[in-house]
Amino acid sequence: MKGTELNYEDLEGFFQGLLDNKVIDALIMPHRVGNKVSYMLVRDKEKVASPESVIFAPSFGVNAANVVKGWMIDNKVGIVAKPCEIRAAIELIKLKQLNEESVLLITVDCSGAFKNEDYAEHYAEIGNLVDSAKLKELEGKGISIREACAICENRLADIGDIIIARINGKVGVAGLTEMGVKALSAVGLPLEDKDLERREEKERIVAEARKRLEELPKIDSVEALEAFLQDCIVCKNCRDVCPVCYCKECFFDQPLGNPVGGDLLNLAELRGAIEVPANQLLYHLTRVYHVCTTCVACGACEDACPKSIPLTRFYPVLAQKVQEIFEYVPGKDTKEPLPFTTYEDEELEECLR
């Protein structure tokens, strides 16, 4: 890959340069609001101020890909976000919910993130930048990263058009695609061959993540699932914040999926009694099927749940097994076809009966 090394402070000039040189028309990137981090959509380069203090911040608000979902525009928008968010954006491109030519995906290294409220509460201790040693120390004090981050195998930036990696007190910026390399040369960065693969670190992260996944409580029966979802109020927040749940009109917003009045009475008559709000189990089972190949395990569903149901133990965990049978890793490559849009003549017979 082609890239260069910068100081943390140089990032401001880099992002401003992208806007200044009309490489992009706008930039979606994190900014700081008091103790918190949220996203902003920038058109005026002056508004980009010390990005180095915030783009690596271990906080997860919304999934940035969800913000651009369905933006079929011709303008070009840069997105500076964590790997899981960029992976979701890549899935959206494949799902034709995002125009590949109109986004410049800039992936930053992630160290794992805290829930918004945890981050705000413990900001003084956590700060703007953390590493694995710091995370261990914080965990000792009972401040842990999100479950979705603990089981994440893809924390290092290795997808998108441009990656921004943290290496030895500096940042490595490199272009992965033609569009990315062009953008880097347009802002005048001296490009040279750069190896930001970091295989060993990656292996360490994967091993740790798999261990944490094994430790998660399992949902291994319908009864367990019922108990797990007991508090669910079917508010469908998990669907609304999910970056890869994209139907124009959700089945569960239509009369069949969301029965009211007479329809509901008829159903109750059929079964003697039904749970209301209706379709709780069907909703979650349908949703896990709908996202099973594209779920990037970002954990946005869990963060949005008003009842604090740890949905990371359900959606990504079940989806991962499906991704395994198709040998598919969501969000890796815009060219790789979605599993449900392709097939092979002979396959999967062992999964059918």
Add this chain to the structure above:
Amino acid sequence: MEEVVGGFEPKIVGFTCNWCTYAGADLAGTSRKKYPPNIRIIRLMCSGRLDPMFVLKALLNGADGVFIGGCHPGECHYIKGNFYARRRIAALRTILKQLGLDKRVRSEWISASEGDKFARTMKDMAEEIKQVGPNPMRDKIL
């Protein structure tokens, strides 16, 4: 028809494609093959028409088993409908497997000339579901 002596008789919802498995079931009937009467067939034009949600809904509404039948891969009337169906069913069963529900869902490729295979599959499946037992969802308040 075999005599039913009390006990548990599973209800199986069957989704069969118009061109192969439905015709296969028809052939089983016209050639007087015996098979247990547990299946209730819903005819689809193609196994590719099967929305996996149909299966979920059947299971949650108390079906003891769900059978999905289609043309043999490569022989789909619509050329590739069953190839897509195969991927969907595999994904769905992978999810159900983690919840211990996969034994209730089974699919088989049965052509229009395989009345015998249809009868045999029905017999096998009825036996299997009897082993698995009644679907507890039927009596639950869901």
